[in-house]
Amino acid sequence: MKDSINIRIFTLFLCSSVFLCSAVFAEAADSNSTGVERYAIYIGSNSGGKNNSRLLYAGTDAMSFQKTMSEIGGVPESNSILLLDPSKENVDDALSAVSNAIVQGKSVSRRTEFIFYYSGHSDENALLLGKSSYEYSQLKESISNVPSDVHVVILDSCYSGNFIRTKGGQRKKPFLMDDSTVVKGHAYLSSSSALESSQESDEIGSSFFTNAMLTGLRGAADTSGDNKVSLNELYSYAFNDTLARTESSSAGPQHPNYNITLVGSGDLILSDISASESALMIPEEITGKIIIRDSFGKLISEINKTEKNPVYFALSAGTYTAVLITETDTLQGTFLLKKNQLLKLDRSYFNSVIARTENRLRGDETVNEAENSAESEGNEGALGPSGISETTVPLEIKPFHFAFAGENGSNVQSIISIGLIRASDFIVNGAQASLFSGNVTDTMNGAQASLIGVDAGVVNGIQGAGIYASSQVLNGAQASGIFNRSGTVNGVQGTGIFNQANSLMGVQGSGIFNTVQDGSGIQAAGLFNCARTINGIQAAGLFNISGTVRGVQAGGVVNVAKKVTGIQVGLINVAEENNGVALGLLNIIRNGVHDAGMMIDTNGNMFVQIQGGTNHLFTTALYGSSPRYFFSSGGNDYYHFFALGLGTRFNCRKVSFDIEALFFNTLCQAVVDIGDEIHDIINKYEDDGKSFSDDASTEDKDRVEDLAEQFHKYTYPSLRFSVSYNLLSHFSLFATACVDVRIEDWNDEAFDYGNRNLSIDFTAGSNDVTLYPSFGLGVKIR
Template sequence: MKKNINVRIFAFLFCAAVSLCGAIFAETADMNSSGVERYAIYIGSNSGGKNNARLLYAGTDAMSFQKTMSEIGGVPESNSILLLDPTKDKVDDALSAVSNAIVQGKSVSRRTEFIFYYSGHSDENALLLGKSSYEYSQLKESISNVPSDVHVVILDSCYSGNFIRTKGGQRKKPFLVDDSTVVKGYAYLSSSSALESSQESDEIGSSFFTNAMLTGLRGAADTSGDNKVSLNELYSYAFNDTLARTESSSAGPQHPNYNITLVGSGDLILSDISASESALMIPEEMTGKIIIRDSFGKLISEINKTEKNPVYFALSARTYTAVLITETDTMQGNFILKKNQLLKLDRSYFNSVVARTEHRLRGDETVNEAENFAENEENDRALEPSGLSETPVPLEIKPFHFMFAGENGSNVQSIISIGLIRANDCIVNGAQVSLFSGNISSVLNGIQASGIGLDAGVINGVQAAGIYTSADIVNGAQVSGIFNSSGTVNGIQGTGIYNSADLLFGVQGSGIFNTVKDGYGIQATGIFNSARTMNGIQAAGLFNISGTIRGVQAGSIVNVAKKVTGVQVGLINVADENNGIALGLINIIRNGVHDAGIMVDTNGNIFTQIQSGTNHLFTTALYGSSPRYFFSSGGNDYYHFFALGLGTRFNCRKVSFDIEALFYNTLCKDVVDIGDEIHDIINKYENDGKSFSDDASKEDKDRVEDLAEQFHKYTYPSLRFSVSYNLLSHFSLFATAGVDIRIEDWNDEAFDYGKRNMYIDFTAGSKDITLYPSFGFGIKIR
């Protein structure tokens, strides 16, 4: 009876354990399966062909849209493709790449969404991509073939309303980003109607429509106050803002259009302001037009705040200038937005009054200052704990500021500041010099120099120290002997040992190590570079690491990247995804070519080979010989073939085709004898403590030169065509057809070794050429 009870208890506990494990596995699977996965293609095409004026801002608009959607739009860098001045084929390749990525990611996402953004030229029938074009009907079909549940198409180009004309299209209520909802459909947004031109502006450095879209996505379109911007909110804001800006333009008003056919419930959320690394909160009591520009003066947004409710606005961490325009006054100020900060942009930040002539009445300013002071006091009391900002202390102007150890300088604005031990200022418009360290809490317009360490908020000039420099923003040069650190670099960051930056626009150079989160320009070092995203050139003496590289990644030994759109050059190249070229002896590309094989040819030779790189361009390394000499070098007639080459691959489901150009070297007894004689001549001088280059006789130098020139006689070029059939996921059969090339009096000796069963003779100029065809068959492991 006791045994029976124990068995029942055991059975109960076993079933409970199985149920618990099942629940845990289900929960784990649910955690590993994301709700919504977004993919995007961003295209900027400044060139519209010879009959159209070149645009100035289509490329930067596409880059800005990608940056915004990456920060707050739920589109990670790994799921986005940026194309600048592409051809139609490049666009098709990008659509195909996104389709493949969506298919591969179906198992880890419940729903997928695809965003297609285009900024550039178009006419009534097609997108104009430089010398090529993409007809609307073909584009619509290509986008529809992307296997995503939702398609959002945004076209910022002339006459783009023609794309929206679709039979049967009706506007239906979009859906909420809810992974439990099963929905399908599309949303087409265009910057203009079918008969209107789309316009860009030098004043805002962008097109009117894209600027309105970006401002709306960052929070200006959030009319519901839920810190999210929906498709409906975004279109409504972009329509009104674009129309308001273009009503009085010479090209006439611009009316954005839409066609939304999404089946489901709720509304499609396009951006989440709370996902930003930092944000502004414009309080409810402040109304008027707020113009925000970056430290270069580029317009970021114009927010027309009329309602008595707070507005949250997503921005990157950096320094900005803001102008507040109300019915009675215009005020200007600067603010520094730091990471993970929610900054309340109240009137206390607008400390510079831009006076209006008709209102400059004596006594009004005093009243306004009193009103502003009372209002600021009220705002301070209403502030939440996060993002607290004390009322600024009035600046004390000191053209020449001298101090011993930097005391009491946090509210000083100076032209020349000198600290015997340490200099401390709020703003310097000239130079700050100290023996040991310097600190500028706000802005430097000029030069800051110290023997040991420097700190500054914003640098518009040069910051130099013997050991260490630090700044939030650099618009110029930041130089130190050992270490530099900056939030944003717009210019040059150089040091002897180590550089660090969050955002780089320009050049980052060091003797040992560079690190940057997002780079646009050049990152160069003697040993090691690291970047999350690099747009430009990443070059190192030893190795590079990058999350996403768009451009060139070059290292003498190792390059590592997650995603490459461009070129990797190094001894070893590693990437999860490379959609360009990898040039190296060993290329480990997850979505590329990585084959090892063995084959036998019709000349009786056995070859082993390694192919690695991308489908566009891969490297091939071969070694071969007859079975008799494959593992040995005995006798006087032995030979070994070594070859390096480049190839390209075309894939068609289970079949692939390779075209390769190879260069063979024949290792035989004659080649070894030549090498031994050169070695003996050089060693004769080195053994006597002499230098061959400086002390060798003319006879010995001529002999070494003559022997070295004989090496090419044992080399020959070859062309090879291969076809492979993939039997299993990592196993293929392949066949080759190749031709070796012999040129009279240039490489005759190379063909004295090995057997060749077929040949074709002909004459080219004064040279006899012989082609030696051969065929092979082998197996590959992929």
């Protein structure tokens, strides 16, 4: 009996131990997973084909959405793809790439979520992607094939309600951001109904729907006060804000639609305000409309705060302007938001009072039919500058308007507006010129020029200044002799010294320095470029810096980037991640090739080498000689080998294979003598204060030319194959097989130095060719 009790106790103890061990191992296994992993594709397509006018802000909307989701939406940049004016094939390739990434990441994440954002043209049946289209039914199937647990689709385009119309708009209870339950499903959001146009605005430099989404994601939609924005909160905010902004538009009110079918519990959190690097807190006592613009004048958000509770709003560190509009006052101020700071935006920051103008609301009985007709003609309805008419301003038409010292001629429609000190107008359809400064606070369609400075809210034409030009939105050309600054540029921005732009889609050029936050096009400077994101070409005579490059980054000396999908070309290339090509003498690519090694070959030579670049294409710099001359030179028989080349690498776990094309130069006493003779001839003229190119005799010029042609006799091409084995994470052994090429009567002298133990002779055309194989062993530090 006693033994039976002991056995039962032992059995119970053993089972408990197994259970506890299983729990510990399960917890350890879970600790290796990341919970929720998000992926995203952002598409901005300004081109809708030949039958549709080109949009202005679809591309910048997509970049802004990517930026916001990267900062507070839990989508790392490495998991996102940005497409600007893509074809259908480009979209399919992106969907395939995301699918592959999700499959590869399944082992380290317990739930995956996929976000698909599109801004551009569409019709009742398809997205319009320039010359191609993507039918809704096919797009829905392609998105459904992405192997994520959740699909969130956001379409900001005309008639986009047709994408979700077939399934209606019935809500089901969404789920938590954490992974406490198993959930699956989709959420489709569209900017308009199946029969409505979607609209963008010059005033806000964005589409109404996307601007509402971004404002809501950054905190304006957080009605619960938990510093998180859920899917339900975001849709509700975007619906109300978009409808309020478009209900008086000539294109008609815009009603965002939804279809949410998510199985689980809780609520889907789309953004976490506490994850931002800095934030605003708008206190309880402030109510009204708060308009926030960045240092470039670009609208960041319009927050309608009605309730007596604080609102938290996520922002990047920087300088901002805020306008507070209440029932009685309009106040303005600026504030500096530092990194990792929570700034309380109380009334002390609004230290400037703005005088209000008497505007006539659309639909006022005093507005005559002619004015209404004129307004309607300016609005086309589809996503474009159409539908931008919240109020109607009575205009005073003056063919010639003169503004002297400090005078502001507001609400003036002019052919020419000239100001001795300042000319300031709400709308200028013509040309504005000012001796010292010119300012258009709303819209200008024409040309603006100033000797000292130019400012404008929206310019659709040309803006130029002798010293300074600044614009919130520019669709055309902006030029300045010294300095340009612009919120959004869709065209050309050029200056003799310095350019600065928040978003650029076109060409930015400067004699000295360019900086841009998000650029699509060409950024070129005589000395220095700086950008956060470049989709196109970034080129400078000296130095390039960029966060993300999708295209070409070319600098005369140094290129620095965080992530490159394309090509880096420069003397020195540095990147944290390069998935394309790096061409330079020194390439420091964190996820690529960065090896230093030493080897000895069968000809008795010792070599040191540096390899740097990407696996697709890397550069090799190599120096070698006999151990006898490796660290010295002397006598007529000494020699040194120098080589530069390009290679590609194939990795297979611990083993890698390199194929390299090298070009060697043999440095010996004969080469030194050639260089000395050329130097002496040229110095003979320079010592007498003359120019060799202008004053040298024909005999001396011919001699220098003959000597220079002799250099190729001491060079030779070579092909090298290498295999490396990684013994440790940063240490490997490698073996090489190399073939040097000698061509008779072309580079014979190069092979007069050093030992050649093996040779293969054959005839190629009229030339005798000799191959010199050699083998080597060495070590690398990676």
